Amino acid sequence: MKFEHISELGRLERNLEENTAFQRESVLAILKKVREQGDAALFELTETFDGVCLGSLEVKAQEIEDAYDELGEEMIAVIREAAANIREYHEKQKRHSWFFTRDDGTMLGQQVTPLDSVGIYVPGGTAAYPSSVLMGAIPAQVAGVERIVLVSPPGKDEKLPAAVLVAANEAGVKHMFKVGGAQAVGALAYGTETIPKVDKITGPGNIYVALAKREVFGLVDIDMIAGPSEIAVLADETANARYIAADLLSQAEHDPRSAAILVTTSEKLGCDVIDEVKSQLDSLPRKEIAMEAIASYGAVYIVDTMEEGIEAINRIAPEHLEIMTEDPMSLLGKIRHAGAIFLGEYSSEPVGDYFAGSNHVLPTSGTARFSSPLNVDDFMKKSSVIRYSKQAMLENGRKISAFARLEGLEAHARAIDVRLEGKP
Amino acid sequence: MKFEHISELGRLERNLEENTAFQRESVLAILKKVREQGDAALFELTETFDGVCLGSLEVKAQEIEDAYDELGEEMIAVIREAAANIREYHEKQKRHSWFFTRDDGTMLGQQVTPLDSVGIYVPGGTAAYPSSVLMGAIPAQVAGVERIVLVSPPGKDEKLPAAVLVAANEAGVKHMFKVGGAQAVGALAYGTETIPKVDKITGPGNIYVALAKREVFGLVDIDMIAGPSEIAVLADETANARYIAADLLSQAEHDPRSAAILVTTSEKLGCDVIDEVKSQLDSLPRKEIAMEAIASYGAVYIVDTMEEGIEAINRIAPEHLEIMTEDPMSLLGKIRHAGAIFLGEYSSEPVGDYFAGSNHVLPTSGTARFSSPLNVDDFMKKSSVIRYSKQAMLENGRKISAFARLEGLEAHARAIDVRLEGKP
Structure with missing residues (x-):
């Protein structure tokens, strides 16, 4: 973890596409195969990459019922409450068609309509991410998208995780398929015998998924190409070092390339946070990942004034920003670039990741300069109306x-x- | 011009990227040169591609003054009135930050802020496009973007067209540079000694500009990659064949790949429109272009019912749609996909291209399925706020x-x- 005066602030761009020529070749071949062979390609590629010989691509009603039994009532209730919060926040975003008239009889406006169909990619692998299902599907549902198609790679048991199926069902998803990787992106972009072609593909994935989304962009729309994640905390001497350290680590455990940065006017706080990070790190199950992230992209920057700190934040344009100062709200108007802004010591980043209602799909790596969190507008479009x-x-x-x-x-x-x- | 029953309706996808491998190589080399050599590369490439040895990249105040003298009062007044109409329409789109609270003290919302800086590409070549300047710059200005940078290739006289300079000045653009092509896109994406780096690049251009925008996407944001343009007219037997033919031709004169399509319940109207197109085509200055477009992508489709016609329109998802039926407004709610919808016989497409106030930068080639006209949201972004x-x-x-x-x-x-x- 670096400890530096703010003048040393570097850029946070960690490029997705460094050294990905090999993966790109592979992605192009996969997309071609899916376009030409449809379902047959999906079965074959799923066997190759996921090591599973599927009987059917589509998730059956029975599997969803089983998932509810498996997950248990307590977690079902948590997912339902999170879904309700997310729905509430996103409902407030929904825009309406509007028009105005002029004296001469002219009418001008915008007709706002949902997309017909979208595909939600849900990453698989070692963990299940039901929260990502809610964050992707609920804004689409609120927008009024008729056909929401979920794709996710199956586990060795030929299934999708119970929590993913429950979250998808709670979010109103009616079409779920067991396919992942670049082949899933291809299926959504071109359509196959079983999987319907969609108009937009959203959701995070590994490098193959990201490159495939980039390739099909234009034929269909895509959300952002997500890069590694980051958190920046802006704090003064009133902040709680233990809370800050825990929040920095919650980001660091995602990925060895995650960045976790504290910008503070208090040198004492900086030192305390570094001590806390060291002590909390030790007992984390994902310690290796978090340690590598902290070593590579962890930093404490000391600023002379809060103004200087704010300027640093605007230069970083962090995905997540926590403001832990005496009066966080008074600084909000000065923040020009950040994906999500968490105000005050109880607004820990995981509150937004899971439960408060805001979206956790956020612009990474400085792209908050020009991008927004995933939101209802992403699933609607406007037509100009001229009379x-x-x-x-x-x-x-x-x-x-x-x-x-x-x-x-x-x-x-x-x-x-x-x-x-x-x-x- | 084809004359067919609607069952023959093809797809309108005319892919930007067919056979562009050669241009892409060239674009990559240009971008690299600009990134490494800055202004020096811009001077050299402008000499190579535009045949002009520039004294300065930046447009000087004196050049803008001269442009007003050259353009003349009548056209200045027209540009000013168009700008005022465009501003009025776009002001209505502007969104505000919002929040809501919960009983437990939670506050959630979105902080909506403008981008810091954007680049507007204005195509040059044989014609001047002051309307494109207004359509690109005014939404950015309304959004509150502080630094709007215009780039456009200079003519042989080392200047930008008077109309372009006047339109830019009227739209509040303070930074104008004489550089075009992929090198202009590179300058905006990376910044040079003279040209500031921006956060987003918008505006149409030739294939080199389009490919360059695609390459720098991610580092900066871009608007859509514009493909060839199209118009579809949905009409019944009450429509005026002469008006429709004139509107189809106004689209056809843009590009040999422009599409001009009539969908009608009236076979008689279809025949009349074809006759009118033939007769009006003959005296057009851009006859060659329009003829090629009409021959390749001109079509009249006869439908049995208006419902069938609407379904065809939604499949085409046209950039421009004109509805010329007895009661156009009654059909508006059935149109799911179109860039701009023109209602009634006086709502000719050029009304929207130049003057009414709506934007003429529209989703082409069926991308209205998932994209919107250029609008104020394109120059703003949202941050989630969580307390x-x-x-x-x-x-x-x-x-x-x-x-x-x-x-x-x-x-x-x-x-x-x-x-x-x-x-x-």
Whole structure:
């Protein structure tokens, strides 16, 4: 963990695509295979990569019932309450079609409509991520997307984790398939006999999934290409070192490339946090990962003033920002770039990861400069609506055709002229 | 121009990236050169590609003054009125930060902020496109973007067209540079001694510009990769064939790959439109382009019912849709996918291209299934704001840590546990 004055602040860009030429070749081959062979390719690739010979790609109703039995009532209740919170927060985002009129009879507006269909990728592997299912599917459901398709790689038992199936069912997902990796992305982008083609693919995955999403972008829409995760804590001398250390470690346990940064006006706090990180790290099950992350991308920066600290945060544009100062709310207006902003000592990052209701799919690696958390707008689109009246045409037609001729587009001008001439 | 029953409806995907391997190599080399050599590369590449040896990259105040003199009062007034209309429409889109609270003291919301800086690419070549300047810069200005940087390739006279400079100035652009092509995209993405790095690059361009934007995506944000343009007209027997033909041709004159499609319940109207297209085509200055477009991608589809026509439109997901039926407004709610929807016979597409106020940067080639017209949201971003109270933590903490442990993320669970234990 570095301990430095803020002038040493580096950039946090950890590029997704360093040295990925080999993986890209492989992804292109997989996509081609899926496009050409459909389901057959999915069965074959699932056997190759997941080591499972599937009887069926689709998750059956019985499997979902079994998942409820397996998960148990306590966790089902937690997932339901989290889902309700997430739904509440996302419902508030929903936009409506709108219009305005002008005196001359013109009507202009935007018609806001949901996407027809989206695919949600849920990573598999050693762990189950039901929270990611909720975060991906609920905004789509709130937007009004009719067909939400979930894909996730099966375990050795040919199943998806119980918690994933329960979360998907609670989020209203009706179509779930046992396929992962680049092949799942291909199936969603092109469609197969079993898996319907969708209009947008969202959700995090490994490097193969990320590269596949990038390849099919244009044919379908994608959400962001998620890079490694990060947390920045902005704190003054009133902050609790133990809380901060625990929060930094919660980020560090994700990935050896996760970044965990404290920016503080208090040198004492900085030292205390470093001590706490060391002591808390020791007993973590994912200690190896967290240690590597802290060693590579852990840092404490000391600033002379809070203004300087805020400037540092805006340069980092962190995915997660926690503000632990005497009066966090007073600093909110100065934060220009951050994915999620957690205010005060009880707003620990995992509160947002799981339960409060905000989305945990956030812009990473400084992309908060220009991107937003996953939200309902990501599953809706707008159409401009233009109703021009005869009066407006007669009053403005000549200006419009003059503008078109200035650009050398005579046919545009004539489309106006024929209207000014009146009907034949 | 094809004349077919609707069952023959093909797909309108005209892929940007067919056979572009050669251009991509060239784009990669240009981007590398700009990244390494900065301004020097821009001067050299402008000499190579635009045949101009520039004295300075930046547009000087005197050049803008001269542009006003050159353009003349009448066109200045038209540009000003168009700008005011565009501003009015886009002001209505502007979103505000919002929050809600819960009984337990939790506060959740979104802080909505503008991007710091954006680059607007304006194509050059044989024509000037001041309307594109307004459509790109005004939404950014309305969003509150502080630094809007315009780039456009200079003409042989070392200048940008007068209309472009006037439009940029009217739209509030303070930084204008004479550079185009992939090198301009590189300059905006990496920054040079003269041209500031931006957070997002928008605006249409040729294949080199499109490929360069795609390459720098991730480092900066980009708007859509624009493909060839299209118009679809949905009409019944009450529609005016002369108007429709003129509108189809206004699209066809853009590009030999532009598509111009009529979907109608009236075979008579279909025949009349084809006759009108033939007769109007003949006297167009851009006749060659329009003829090629009409021959390749012009079509009249006859449908049995209006419902069938609407289904065809939703399958096409056209960039521009004109509805010319007895009661166009009654069909609006059935249109699921279209970039801009023009209602009624006076709502000719050029009305939206230049003057009404809606944006003319629209999703092409069927991407209206998942994309929107350029709008104010494209220049803003959201940060989640989470303020969790002590009460909320005490009431929900155990559920949150249980959820984290379900996912095997112990450090997440402990970040909650330390708060439940209270302060040491």
